Amino acid sequence: MSLDPHTHVSVRAGQGIIHGLPTASPDKDPIIQFQEWFDLAQDTNVYLPEAMTLATASSDGSPSARIVLLKHVDHRGFVFFTNYHSRKGDELKSNPRAALVVHWSTLQRQIRIEGNVEQISKDENETYFQSRPRGSRIGAWASRQSMPLSERSELDMRLEQFNKKYPGKDIPCPPHWGGFRVIPEKIEFWQGRKDRLHERLIFNRLPSKDWQTKLLYP
Numbered sequence: 167m168s169l170d171p172h173t174h175v176s177v178r179a180g181q182g183i184i185h186g187l188p189t190a191s192p193d194k195d196p197i198i199q200f201q202e203w204f205d206l207a208q209d210t211n212v213y214l215p216e217a218m219t220l221a222t223a224s225s226d227g228s229p230s231a232r233i234v235l236l237k238h239v240d241h242r243g244f245v246f247f248t249n250y251h252s253r254k255g256d257e258l259k260s261n262p263r264a265a266l267v268v269h270w271s272t273l274q275r276q277i278r279i280e281g282n283v284e285q286i287s288k289d290e291n292e293t294y295f296q297s298r299p300r301g302s303r304i305g306a307w308a309s310r311q312s313m314p315l316s317e318r319s320e321l322d323m324r325l326e327q328f329n330k331k332y333p334g335k336d337i338p339c340p341p342h343w344g345g346f347r348v349i350p351e352k353i354e355f356w357q358g359r360k361d362r363l364h365e366r367l368i369f370n371r372l373p374s375k376d377w378q379t380k381l382l383y384p
Contacts, residue, residue, distance in 0.1 A: 216236040223261050242347060245290075250343065266278070305325070306343045308325045363384050
């Protein structure tokens, strides 16, 4: 892991990381900044550093939020996977915008992301699906995510049915399951500081696709 030469990291008991945000600059890349913070979260053994809150809204504006796992990030955006017929899947199809929050409490850091959402390609879905454990692949077929479940035995029965249908390792990716990509328009890095005088650095994507950076009051 390599940090920006102007970034100083120090850890103190009860205070977490005190310094960590670079100054606002037009040559900063928020994806590189995200990767540096994510690498540090992994290096410090944060539990599930890839966990993030996903906020969506229905077509009439009713909000909902839940925790999902970040599975890939690059300059195109942030990818997570789900059943397309789940509540979040239905909301993203009718209102394809979302907000993400990654929060690492022991580091006193959070990252907020907002943008439009798109489904990733079938090839990308298939590649990731085949990397999952067998049980997770069978589960994607058996679970009618977000639908009412009369009792647990109903799910157990569906698991048994799909285990019999796909007895080996060759389990195709369900057509109702796949990834969404949040295409960032805003990315805010939040660093906790003492006396609640936190550091906030926000990146706004311009029409030129370049990023504009600004510091915000805590």
